[in-house]
Amino acid sequence: MTDVVKGSENETAPVEQPGTQTPSISQGDVETVPVLTNLSRTLGKRFFELLVLLFAISTLLFFLLRLTGDPAAVLAGETGDEEQLELIRKQYGLDKPLIVQYGVFLSKVAVLDFGKSLANAQDAMGLVWERLPTSFTLVLIAFSANLIVSIPLGAWLGSRPDRRTRKAGSAFIFVAQGIPGYITGLILIQIFAVELRWLPSIGNQGPASWIMPAITLASFQAPHVIRVISANVSEAMREDFIRTARANGAGFHTLLWKHALKNAMMGATALIGIQVAFLLSGSIITEVIFAWPGLGRLLVVSVQTLDFPVVQAAVFMIAIFVYTAITLTDIVFLFIDPRLRRQRA
């Protein structure tokens, strides 16, 4: 009986999915798949895509260096004479045919070997690894701060959007959305480091020095999240299922937190996932403002000094991070949206 009914349900049940969700694999197969199969399929697909992406990025990095002219001249800098150039060509294998160079480069990239930094002869990938935890600290704190503030605030603003306080709040968020992060950072430094002298403004000197960079980084992103959650919550609060819950005696807080917010988060998760993906690259400005010894600042300095091996290693690492974040978002979707758990795959 169960199976028969189930079969007919799959005919009639609407397979509506919010347009923001990506991980559906439509291959016309009609059977439903349980969450674990779905999960492994998603992961497998993403991993394959990541490999393709990394190959493309490596190729791009390789040829970009060659496009700028004679790489030996770039590597030698302005002061290099012909003798030095010969030396560099030999050292980096630049005297070999391009296709051979490309093959050597790829085989080294495969084992994450980007060569040595031109600035201090340290292993380029090693430098990146060294900076990664510092950047992650900042990214993680900023991300948590963003969610801790954005979810309740968005829900509050969206729950009764017609109230005067909510209107004022929404207007403020709208303005805040337009303030560039570096302005926020500079204002924070002026107030808390220069005037009040409460917080250090430079480098990583323990928890107190995390506050301003994290707020700056979060302030890039929080207004967008707040606005999306607020809009989604106010829409969800008008849905029929809210009326059903209210008709069964649910109070305002049950309606908001247990019924509306979960629906609202489905749309917001897509945005949050994309934001996480770009947190690491977005932290570049913040790291420069606060002289934060992270990956972003390493990248900026390396670009300025034409330290190509380090630039290549850093870009490679950021690409992996972005893709991991996007994959995690897909997995989060599998868990928060029941409609994706057992779908036609």
Added chain:
Amino acid sequence: MSMVAEKESTASNDAAGTPILSVRDLVVEFPRPNNTPFRAVNGVSFELRQGETLGIVGESGSGKTMIALSILGIVPLPGRIIEGSITLLGKRIDNLSLAELQKVRGNDVGIVFQDPMTGLNPVRNVGSQLKESVRRHQHVSAAEATEIAFHALDDVGIPAARDRLKAYPHELSGGLRQRVMIALALINHPDLIVADEPTTALDSTIQAQILDLLRARLDKSTIIMITHDLGVAAEICDRISVMYAGRMVETGSIADVLSGPRHPYTEGLLAAVPKFDVRRPTLVPIPGQPPTADDAITGCSFAPRCTHAQSKCNERPELELIDGRPVSCWFPRPGAAG
């Protein structure tokens, strides 16, 4: 179908004299900017006794759903009840505080809405939505609530009810979802069930199943059945009230109203219903449209569409007893005799 834990009518009003629900002169108004407020319900009164099923019949916009929402105190803003009283089990419920009202909703009064597709939260499973209502109104453990939810689903004829507790709404067909909605309305054994077009959004075969389910409940429950479908009303109601433009124009036992309508609007409604057992050349539509909020009508609301209207109809007719049942018409139809 096992009827587990069917609540005995412990209320003091099972005596035939006292009504379960009494609505008096209910007026629901929607303010409109720069305009006179729109009266969605305009002075409606009715009573329900223990075990009775009252059908409220009317076209879209006649105010029937607003009556349902008024009883639960969930008239959507900016609408509100500005006059009248609603008394449930001898207690006024239209002027309760929100906290007290929340104890009535889903506990003393259960409601089944029209559209089962959107009426359940898509990201929460069926069991959690049922249990939420159980634990709000009954002091039971989580495990007991699960049992109650299981029996509620089982009682409304949902196969494999134990597994279905974990099902999400999108995994259920429309008919099953409406059964879940009915289970939700019944789960705390309310004294009054309000069914607002419970079959309108369903296929006709599923409609019949849902009506069977409701009919199985009739003897035990007091039900207000809101519908635009006279056929549905005829199947399960004891009495029906016909609504037009926010007013009840005729009330009577189902047999009396269907066989001998006294109000011209009721007569028109009946003429517009297809029948298979009566030879009739064509369906007769009621000419014109129901009045909109902007139509200022001082007299009988139906007069502009009524083929029997006369100058007297510019005054508003009050409900008067005609052959023992209330009808608001200056020139009532002859009824069965005619």
